[in-house]
Amino acid sequence: xxxxxxxxxxxxxxxxxxxxxxxxxxxxxxxxxxxxxxxxxxxxxxxxxxxxxxxxxxxxxxxxxxxxxxxxxxxxxxxxxxxxxxxxxxxxxxxxxxxxxxxxxxxxxxxxxxxxxxxxxxxxxxxxxxxxxxxxxxxxxxxxxxxxxxxxxxxxxxxxxxxxxxxxxxxxxxxxxxxxxxxxxxxxxxxxxxxxxxxxxxxxxxxxxxxxxxxxxxxxxxxxxxxxxxxxxxxxxxxxxxxxxxxxxxxxxxxxxxxxxxxxxxxxxxxxxxxxxxxxxxxxxxxxxxxxxxxxxxxxxxxxxxxxxxxxxxxxxxxxxxxxxxxxxxxxxxxxxxxxxxxxxxxxxxxxxxxxxxxxxxxxxxxxxxxxxxxxxxxxxxxxxxxxxxxxxxxxxxxxxxxxxxxxxxxxxxxxxxxxxxxxxxxxxxxxxxxxxxxxxxxxxxxxxxxxxxxxxxxxxxxxxxxxxxxxxx
Numbered sequence: 001x002x003x004x005x006x007x008x009x010x011x012x013x014x015x016x017x018x019x020x021x022x023x024x025x026x027x028x029x030x031x032x033x034x035x036x037x038x039x040x041x042x043x044x045x046x047x048x049x050x051x052x053x054x055x056x057x058x059x060x061x062x063x064x065x066x067x068x069x070x071x072x073x074x075x076x077x078x079x080x081x082x083x084x085x086x087x088x089x090x091x092x093x094x095x096x097x098x099x100x101x102x103x104x105x106x107x108x109x110x111x112x113x114x115x116x117x118x119x120x121x122x123x124x125x126x127x128x129x130x131x132x133x134x135x136x137x138x139x140x141x142x143x144x145x146x147x148x149x150x151x152x153x154x155x156x157x158x159x160x161x162x163x164x165x166x167x168x169x170x171x172x173x174x175x176x177x178x179x180x181x182x183x184x185x186x187x188x189x190x191x192x193x194x195x196x197x198x199x200x201x202x203x204x205x206x207x208x209x210x211x212x213x214x215x216x217x218x219x220x221x222x223x224x225x226x227x228x229x230x231x232x233x234x235x236x237x238x239x240x241x242x243x244x245x246x247x248x249x250x251x252x253x254x255x256x257x258x259x260x261x262x263x264x265x266x267x268x269x270x271x272x273x274x275x276x277x278x279x280x281x282x283x284x285x286x287x288x289x290x291x292x293x294x295x296x297x298x299x300x301x302x303x304x305x306x307x308x309x310x311x312x313x314x315x316x317x318x319x320x321x322x323x324x325x326x327x328x329x330x331x332x333x334x335x336x337x338x339x340x341x342x343x344x345x346x347x348x349x350x351x352x353x354x355x356x357x358x359x360x361x362x363x364x365x366x367x368x369x370x371x372x373x374x375x376x377x378x379x380x381x382x383x384x385x386x387x388x389x390x391x392x393x394x395x396x397x398x399x400x401x402x403x404x405x406x407x408x409x410x411x412x413x414x415x416x417x418x419x420x421x422x423x424x425x426x427x428x429x430x431x432x433x434x435x436x437x438x439x440x441x442x443x444x445x446x447x448x449x450x451x452x453x454x455x456x457x458x459x460x461x462x463x464x465x466x467x468x469x470x471x472x473x474x
Contacts, residue, residue, distance in 0.1 A: 001307060002164060004040040004157045006031070007067035009058050009086065011078035011114065012048040018101050018108025020076035024048050027073055027098070030140040038153050043067055048075060055085040063089060068160050069152075071096050071136075074114035083118045087126055092156060092457055093133035095119055096145075112137070132457055155453040158307035163192030166256055167299060171201030171263030174293035179437045182296055183386050190387035190458060191300055196255075201267050207247035208240070208272070216242035223282065226338055227348045227369070234348035234367035237274045241367050244268075244279040249287050259303045263294035269355040269365055278348060278369040281335035281408065284312040291315050292335070293439070301382050301441035304454060311444040312337050316380070318431070318440060319405065321424045327399065327413040328424060330380065330442055335408045336369020340444045342400040346371045352406040373397040373410030379447040380412070380440045383460065390455045391436050391463045392418050393427070394448040418462040419448050429468040436463065 008031055010024030028044045035042040043065045045058045062070065070089060073096040087093070097115035101108045115135060122131050134152060137144040173180050184195050219242040224230060230238070252260060264276040276292065283290040289306050291299035292315055302313035314337070320329035336346035347370040354362040380393040395412040402411050415422050417430065430436070455462055466473060 001157070002161055004069060004153060004160055005043060005065065005067045006035070006040055007043045007045070007062040007065065007070040008073065009045045009062075009070065010048045010073045010075035011082055012050050012076045013078055014050065016076040016109050017106065018076060020109055021048060023098055023109070024073065024075040027075070027096075027139070031071070034140055034149075038150070040153055040157070049078070049082060051079065052081050052085060055082040059085055059088060067091065069094060069156050072118065073098070074109075074111045074118065076109040076111060077114045078118075080117055080121055083121050084126060087122060087129065087131055090129075090131070093122065093131060094136055094149075094152065095133050096136045099138055130459075132459070134453075151449050151453050154308045154450045155457060158304050158450070159454060159457060161258075161307045162300065162304050165258040165303060166194045166196070167259040167261070167296070167303075168199050168255065168257050169195065169197040169261045169263075169294060169296055170199040170204055170251075171267055172294055174263055174265045174295075177293060177295070180293070180295050180297065180439070186386040187296070187300070190460075193300065195296065196257075197296075201263060201271070204244070204247050204251060204262070205271060207250060208243040211243050211246060213239065216246055219246060223278075223348070226346065228345045230348040231350060231366070233350045233364065234278075237366045238348070240272060240274040241279050244274075244276055245282055245287075248279070248283055248290065252288060257288075259289040259291070259299050261291040261294050261296045261299045264292045266356050269363075273363075273365065275333065275351045275355075275365050275368060277332075277334035277351065278336060278367040281314070281337050281369045284314060284335065285337040285339060289313060292332075295439050297383050297387075297437075298439045298441055302443075304383075305379060305381065305441060305443035305447055305451070308447055308450050309443050309445050311340055314408065314442045316408075316440045316442045317438055319409075321428060322411070323424050325399075325413060326415065326424050327402075327411045328415065328427065329404055329409060329411050330378075330440065331405055331407050331409040333407050334368020334370050336371040340374055340376070341371035342374045344374075349406070368407065370406055371408050372400045372404065373408075373444075375400060376444050377446040378410070378412055379443045379445065379451065381443075381447075381451050382437060382440055384435075384437055384463075387458075387460060389434075389463050390451070390460045391431075391434075391440070392448060392451050392455075393422075393440075394419070394446050416448065417465055419452060420465070422465060423468075425468040426465060429473070430463065430466045433466045433473050434463050
């Protein structure tokens with residue numbers, strides 16, 4: 001994963017007599033230490049900036065350094081002519097004020113007022129440029145700095161990595177899933193990601209068939225060791241499952257891809273007499289982000305959360321809801337991952353539904369990785385409407401014993417839409433009235449604040465709640 005590169009400048013004015021140089025020097029040292037702890041690179045302009053000429057020099061230096069985010073500290077009050085110069089970097093901006101060193105007597109630095117002025121200049125004088133910024137206050141151990149800064153680093157790191165990512169759509173969108181169609185020009189404009197969409201399903205199929213059994217023998221043993229059980233049909237298809245994992249990993253490495261949307265339904269059943277569910281789950285846990293059913297926006301959302309998280313992202317359906325305990329069931333065919341499963345248990349099993357096979361009618365098939373989600377927090381999200389809107393739901397998986405359907409699944413409760421509590425009935429109304437696609441990217445951990453910040457930096461509107469009514473709403 002690529003590190004975020006953060007630039008730091010300190011703005012000053014000779015008229016204010018507080019220790020502005022000492023404040024900036026302390027802040028440089030603290031940011032260097034934060035960079036080590038939070039895994040970002042810091043590029044400091046060594047001297048404070050007093051005038052336009054120094055600002056132009058800092059601008060040229062930081063542009064050459066290719067920073068992703070600039071922290072502009074008001075180490076003291078500053079000239080309002082400096083901000084427009086630094087704003088030419090055209091990157092996300094952090095405005096930073098510190099506490100006054102004294103509480104009475106002559107005003108030492110007037111730092112907050114300077115930040116206020118700079119924010120207003122960006123928002124009003126430079127309003128045509130639509131420059132996003134976030135404010136921070138205090139030194140790096142103060143809550144109004146560090147809690148806000150942690151979220152920003154995670155969000156911007158994810159945005160950077162998605163922006164520089166190379167992804168593939170293999171085999172097209174799953175048959176009939178017309179709500180997943182997208183405009184690749186808008187996708188690239190909004191997220192910066194490079195999409196290669198002309199790969200045929202046969203590219204993966206032919207790789208699978210080209211391997212010898214010895215090429216996947218060790219992988220098959222690893223899969224069995226990580227599974228608590230394996231039924232006879234799943235065992236029969238295990239060789240194909242391992243071949244698929246190896247084929248996708250080799251395809252990814254040969255082409256330098258960071259993520260893949262793989263068209264699985266119904267091609268794997270018809271052409272290879274298997275299902276891909278268990279393989280996709282393992283790919284997400286151990287190798288890299290893979291979306292099923294050719295879902296590109298699902299993949300982008302999965303990747304965004306994966307870059308902020310130490311656990312896999314999965315693509316789910318919302319398959320049931322329960323008003324008795326205000327919970328919803330997220331389910332998919334069998335994308336099992338041991339590190340998010342209840343008691344670590346993943347079962348290799350048959351798919352819950354029969355499917356088409358080579359024009360010979362319906363046939364039971366395998367393998368899926370059947371599991372129930374462990375007790376943990378979850379984040380469910382999706383960028384939709386060509387990246388103009390984002391669905392965001394957070395909650396808790398805390399009922400592994402509650403009855404649920406075979407596959408990978410879990411009941412989520414304590415629901416929040418855009419960080420605000422929501423009732424199930426209102427959630428269902430919102431999903432339906434706002435045309436939310438039926439695929440949801442799921443991450444394990446609460447990434448609600450981070451995803452809200454991602455949306456803000458990218459100018460994506462969070463999906464607004466629609467309160468339930470008995471009458472039709474449009």
